[in-house]
Amino acid sequence: MSPEKHLLDWQVSQTIAESMSPLIGQLYRQQGVEIILFGKTLINATTIDIIKAHRIARRYTGEFLSPVQTMPILQQLTQMTLSPCRIDIGQLAHQFWQHHDDEHGLNDYLLTALHSALTGEKLAAPKDVVLYGFGRIGRLLTRLLIEKSGPGYPLRLRAIVVRGGKKGDLEKRASLLRRDSVHGQFNGSIVVDEERKAIIANGNYIQIIYANKPEEIDYTDYGIHEALIVDNTGVWRDSEGLSQHVACNGASKVLLTAPGKGDIKNIVFGVNQAIIQPEDTIISAASCTTNAITPVLKAINDKFGVISGHIETVHSFTNDQNLIDNFHSGERRGRSASLNMVLTSTGAAKAVAKALPELAGKLTGNAIRVPTPNVSMAVANLNLEKGTDKEELNTYLREMALNSPLSAQIDYTDSTEIVSSDLVGSRHAGVVDGAATIAQDNRCVLYIWYDNEFGYSGQVVHCMEQMMGVRYNTYPATFA
Numbered sequence: 001m002s003p004e005k006h007l008l009d010w011q012v013s014q015t016i017a018e019s020m021s022p023l024i025g026q027l028y029r030q031q032g033v034e035i036i037l038f039g040k041t042l043i044n045a046t047t048i049d050i051i052k053a054h055r056i057a058r059r060y061t062g063e064f065l066s067p068v069q070t071m072p073i074l075q076q077l078t079q080m081t082l083s084p085c086r087i088d089i090g091q092l093a094h095q096f097w098q099h100h101d102d103e104h105g106l107n108d109y110l111l112t113a114l115h116s117a118l119t120g121e122k123l124a125a126p127k128d129v130v131l132y133g134f135g136r137i138g139r140l141l142t143r144l145l146i147e148k149s150g151p152g153y154p155l156r157l158r159a160i161v162v163r164g165g166k167k168g169d170l171e172k173r174a175s176l177l178r179r180d181s182v183h184g185q186f187n188g189s190i191v192v193d194e195e196r197k198a199i200i201a202n203g204n205y206i207q208i209i210y211a212n213k214p215e216e217i218d219y220t221d222y223g224i225h226e227a228l229i230v231d232n233t234g235v236w237r238d239s240e241g242l243s244q245h246v247a248c249n250g251a252s253k254v255l256l257t258a259p260g261k262g263d264i265k266n267i268v269f270g271v272n273q274a275i276i277q278p279e280d281t282i283i284s285a286a287s288c289t290t291n292a293i294t295p296v297l298k299a300i301n302d303k304f305g306v307i308s309g310h311i312e313t314v315h316s317f318t319n320d321q322n323l324i325d326n327f328h329s330g331e332r333r334g335r336s337a338s339l340n341m342v343l344t345s346t347g348a349a350k351a352v353a354k355a356l357p358e359l360a361g362k363l364t365g366n367a368i369r370v371p372t373p374n375v376s377m378a379v380a381n382l383n384l385e386k387g388t389d390k391e392e393l394n395t396y397l398r399e400m401a402l403n404s405p406l407s408a409q410i411d412y413t414d415s416t417e418i419v420s421s422d423l424v425g426s427r428h429a430g431v432v433d434g435a436a437t438i439a440q441d442n443r444c445v446l447y448i449w450y451d452n453e454f455g456y457s458g459q460v461v462h463c464m465e466q467m468m469g470v471r472y473n474t475y476p477a478t479f480a
Contacts, residue, residue: 016067017050023074032084032152034472035074038091039408040427044147044187057090059413060402069093072103076110083121084152086474087114095476113476126156127468128224132214132245133233134162136319137257139177140457141230143186146201148461154470158224159207160199161217170208174199182374182424183454219250226250228468230460232257239264242282253281253467257460259351260284268294268355269462270409270429276466283467286355289313289348289367291459292430292450293378294355295409299400300446301358304393305385307442311349311365315376316452317342321369333369342369348378374453375420378430380446387441394434397446401432408474409459418449426451427458 001009024042027033035042037053038060045053050067057065070089073096077087096109111118129145131138138160145157162173174192177199179185188202199206207222219227229245231254236242238261245254260266266286267273271294276283285291293311300306317337321328328334332342349365394414401412411428416435423431431449438445450456465472 013051013054013067014047016071017047020050020067020071020074021045021047023078026078027082028152029150030152031082032154033077033082034086034148034152035077036086036088036090036474037070038088038402039411054090057094060398061094063094065090065093069097072106073110076107080110080114080118082114082117083119084124084154084472085117086472087117088474088476091476117473117475124154126154127470128158128219128227128250129155129464129468130159130161130209130219130224130227130229130251131157132161132229132231134160134173134176135232136453137232137457137460138230139180140183140453141232141257141460142177142201142206143183144457144461146188146204149202149204155228155464155468157204157206158227159209159219159222161209161211163212164210170194170197170199173208177201214244214248217248219248222250224250226252228253228255228464230255230257230464234258237261237264237284239282246281254283255460255463255467256282256284257456258284259287259290259347266290266351266354267463267466268409268429269459269466270295270406271298272355273463273466276463278469280467283463285456285460285463286351287348288450288452288456289315289346289376289378290351290355291409291456292376292448292452293348293380294352294429295406296397296430296432296446296448297352297359297363297380297382298356299397299404299406299410300382300384300444301356303386303396304388304444306359306362307383307385308362309364309380309382311346311352311363312379312381313346313348313365313367313376314379315346315367315369316372316374317369337369338371340371343367344369372420374451375423375426376450376452377420377433378448378450380448382444382446384442384444388439388444390437390439393439393444394432394437397432397434397437408462413449420449423449423451424454426455429455429459 024035038057040053054065070093073089073092174190178190191200197208211217229251242254245251264284266284268291321337324336344367346365346367349363353360398412400406401410409429411431414434433447436447
């Protein structure tokens with residue numbers, strides 16, 4: 001291909017991608033239809049984001065995908081009356097163009113593939129959400145909920161609860177939302193209303209409630225009713241402590257963003273969310289590591305059977321460690337996080353059994369905290385019932401990432417150049433590094449990257465939707 005042809009192809013893709021943005025926005029704002037491409041949302045995506053999403057498709061299908069192939073699908077979708085759902089135009093395009101040389105038959109194909117979405121169901125009134133705590137996870141959940149906000153999204157962030165602060169507290173908290181050393185600038189506009197103690201982010205009015213404990217709050221004073229309280233403080237992790245939230249006027253349910261204790265259901269979305277019942281008032285979204293490894297372990301166990309295994313997590317440092325040496329109740333945890341690799345314990349391996357009972361007693365685990373601020377890795381050393389090799393194992397895991405009920409949780413890469421910083425902002429629970437896979441007979445070693453902040457936050461949002469009865473079907477129907 002000549003240099004001129006390369007440039008012309010790029011310009012064509014750029015022109016089409018520019019035309020796609022208003023159509024994507026129209027479907028989302030008017031019908032509640034979220035357009036995704038191989039699991040990556042295109043809501044609020046830039047022209048370059050859209051082109052890059054198409055290029056990444058090769059990782060899944062082995063073939064290049066062009067906006068030229070997806071644009072006709074998007075145009076057809078805007079002419080349909082659809083129920084709120086997610087539609088993967090990458091999957092639709094891949095399936096359609098495998099069997100067609102032109103657009104003839106596209107409308108009939110879409111009518112068949114999207115049959116159950118053609119009901120024209122009306123958008124439901126959004127349900128109230130309150131974030132209790134505004135730390136690393138709290139701020140990322142805020143970003144995600146604001147990104148999704150609009151007539152098409154059935155959850156609405158109404159308030160954030162923080163402890164009382166001094167003068168300037170609100171502006172400082174808004175600044176932390178606006179700028180992040182790891183995840184970059186907030187995508188949009190943030191305005192502080194000091195008089196009303198509120199943050200307005202991309203038009204979303206978010207009340208900041210100052211309180212030192214749940215019992216001090218009456219959410220109905222702020223027009224909040226039947227709200228889901230997302231506790232991301234980790235202060236209370238059992239039913240007794242978390243029940244304080246449910247007792248508040250205007251609150252109905254609680255989601256904990258940490259492993260729950262006692263009889264609290266620990267949910268890894270994609271694996272065991274079906275056990276959430278309408279009457280459940282307190283649920284845990286488990287931990288970032290448990291969310292990263294459990295979907296992959298389920299996939300492996302389903303096909304090859306897991307006899308036993310050890311999970312070693314190489315985990316970025318967290319807020320509970322010390323910047324320089326100081327006292328810490330945990331062994332080794334008092335040593336400087338920025339200067340050391342710190343060997344410590346993790347409950348993630350045992351916690352897998354709470355979401356995947358068939359692996360109870362089969363896994364051990366340990367953790368090494370390392371001097372990086374975000375993106376971790378789990379190394380799963382597994383003994384299998386059925387023998388395999390690297391090619392078969394990677395082919396299977398790639399298919400799980402592309403075409404399975406776990407495709408929203410498992411991502412896959414076979415790049416030999418990828419490093420941790422490349423995975424900042426990954427929206428999957430875990431990313432299998434296929435190039436590093438080791439498999440021989442009945443033993444394998446898997447390397448699973450995960451953004452322990454952003455990827456986990458995405459899983460929390462899925463749990464929020466499930467708890468509040470939000471049912472988002474994803475099309476094509478064979479993909480979940």
